[in-house]
Amino acid sequence: MSEKGKLKKEIKTCRRTIVEIERKRSRSQSALVQAILLQEEPKDADVEWFNKYTGEITACRNHMIELQKRLDSL
Numbered sequence: 001m002s003e004k005g006k007l008k009k010e011i012k013t014c015r016r017t018i019v020e021i022e023r024k025r026s027r028s029q030s031a032l033v034q035a036i037l038l039q040e041e042p043k044d045a046d047v048e049w050f051n052k053y054t055g056e057i058t059a060c061r062n063h064m065i066e067l068q069k070r071l072d073s074l
Contacts (some may be wrong), residue, residue: 007071014064018057025053 026047035042 004071004074007067011064011067011071012041014060014067018060021053021057025050025057028053
């Protein structure tokens, strides 16, 4: 498989991964919003999961950006 093909495939995989992680993050995000609206302290577990998934999304996006730069330079 050519270098361009490999990069395109990996970028596509990154996009799918981001969608999956965002879906997981939405559960903790909705719990945080509900706590804020009810003027309650959010559960530590919800905050930890939200931060974990947000970090994973950021890392995956940064990786995807680097892959896209490499693809554009070919």
